[in-house]
Amino acid sequence: MTESLSSTKSTNDFDQQHLWHPYASLPPTYPNIVIDHADGIYIVTQDGTRLIDGMSSWWASVHGYNHPKLNAAIIEQLGKMAHVMFGGLTHQAIDLGKKLLSIVPAGLDAIFYADSGSIAVEVALKMALQYQIAAKRPDKQQFASTHSGYYGDTWHAMSVCDPINGMHSLYGKQLPMQHFVPAPPMGFERDISQSEYDELTDFFDKNSDKLAGFIIEPIIQGAGGMRFYSPQYLQLLRKLCDKYKVVLIADEIATGFGRSGKLFACEHASISPDIMTIGKALTGGYMTFAATLCTRKIADTISQSDYPALMHGPTFMGNPLACAVACASIDLILSYDIEARTANMQRTMEQQLAPAVLLEGVAEVRCLGAVAVIELHDAVEMPIFQALLIENGIWVRPFGKLVYIMPPYVIADDELATLCQALLKVVSIYLTQKG
Known part of the structure; x- marks a missing residue:
């Protein structure tokens, strides 16, 4: 045990001095937890503590x-080739493309493979802009989005994130x-109110001549x-984009592959976007890919067009x-009966986390699909x-006032109940200590 603790201290010292973590200072304001391995729904720390990953x-x-099954897929492919360039050559990308086109919303028919979600968004924005230029609408050079949106941390992805309450205000002037x-x-x-309907419609009426896309x-x-x-909001947005020749970009990087309760969140509104980005669950967390x-x-x-290559x-x-x-x-996702599985997860989370709303310091508890949120004041x-x-x-990794879980789909009912009960306990103790 002494050797393990010493090793953990040494590892943490190096980590704090040299490794930048996401959205963190260097050194971080508090130490990171050293992980030894992970299996099933558990991540295991260097000192042997088992944590349910929420x-x-x-x-x-x-x-x-x-x-x-994911391990086997990696090992089998590794025996053939880990990587060859995609320029001028092709390979397993065809198999994946066929699978994707068989399950994505109707009308999506061409695929650009990217390194990460942020890059997929960058490509989507470039694609929409290049389409408008090719369609002889060169004045359509800008993009629109909603407040409270997040699309990644690369340059143009940051530009369509919430400009006030988002994470990128430091770079706003650039x-x-x-x-x-x-x-x-x-x-x-x-339901969407008449005033909300009118507000969005009026925005398109006044600005659509400048808009290449809406993400x-x-x-x-x-x-x-x-x-x-x-879903009514998404349906209205689809109609307005059609009317004003604005490309509708749906960012399904977080919601895609079942998280919202449908295979793709657009299905809730029975609409198809013009461009869609996917990532995260695409490889089951094994590889950075989108x-x-x-x-x-x-x-x-x-x-x-005169500029036929997507650069x-x-x-x-x-x-x-x-x-x-x-x-x-x-x-694997298609084998789960994902709608039934996430509906069951939603019921369990709603039942287990409902008492949180009675805690002083909790503003709201909400669940949808395989997502549950306890929002604090x-x-x-x-x-x-x-x-x-x-x-x-x-x-669990809260941000701001939001304590939320997005558990793995393979979590058993009793394990999900344990996760929720522990989270409820943590929130209760924390709020009591804070007074």
């Missing part, structure tokens, strides 16, 4: 860890200026606030390892909260 490693590891409308009204089952996270706004909104899909109309308009080409585009494990991940103090999480055997 985050699916930022929503990606939907099959848990060390899954035999980012391209885009257009923003109020966040969709909260409430999955809430939105369908149904669930993730890192911008874990907000759920009505994709941007578009309609045949957009692909053909670009390809038949983007990542070094690791279409990586064969990523394609192979993505195929295996999709097969005040931002969490992470060092205190993280220690309580570890003490109670779970791993």
Whole structure:
């Protein structure tokens, strides 16, 4: 035990001195937890503490860890080739493409493989802009989005994130200026009011001549606030984009592959976007990989123009390892009866977390699909909260006032109940200590 603790201290010392972590200072304001291994729904620290992962490693590891089918897909592909360039060559990318086109919303017909979600968004924006230029609408150079949106941390992705309450205000004066409308009204089952309808319609009427595209996270706004909104809003947006020749971009990086309760969140509104981005669960959390899909109309308009090449080409585009494990991940997701599974997860989370609303300091509890949120009145103090999480055997990563879980789909009913009960206990103790 002494040797293990010494090793942990040495590891943490190096980590704090040299390694930048996401959205963190260097050194961090509190130490990171050293992980030894992960299996199933558990991550195991260097000192042997087992933690139920309530985050699916930022929503990606939907099959848990060390899954035999995903491991086998990687190992089999590794025996053939880990990587060859995608320029001028092709391979397992074809198999993945066929699977994707068989399950994505109708009309999406062309695929660009990307390295990450942020890059998939960058490609989507470039694609929309190049389409408008090719369609002889050169004045359509800007983009619109809603407040409380988040689309990544690369340059143009930052420009369409919430400019006021988002994470990128420091860079605001340097980012391209885009257009923003109020966040969709909260409430999955809430009807859009006439004033909200008129407000969005008026925005398009006044600004559509400048808009190449409108980007939105369908149904669930993730890192911008874990907000759920009505499918009616998405239906109205689809109609307005059609009317004003604005490309509708659906960012399904967080919501895609079942998280919202449908295979893709757009299905709640029975609409198809012109461009869609996917990532996170695409490879089951095994590889950094994403994709941007578009309609045949957009692909053909670009390809038949004076500038037919889409000028983007990542070094690791279409990586064969990523394609192979993505195929295996999709097969697993399709084997789950994902709507029934996430509906059951939603019922369990609603039942188990409902008492949180009675705690002083809790503003709201909300659930949709495989997402549950306890929203507090005040931002969490992470060092205190993280220690309580570890003490109670779970791993959750709150941000701001939001304490939320997005568990792996493979979590059993009793394990999900344990996760929720532990989270409820942590929130209760934390709020009591804070007074």
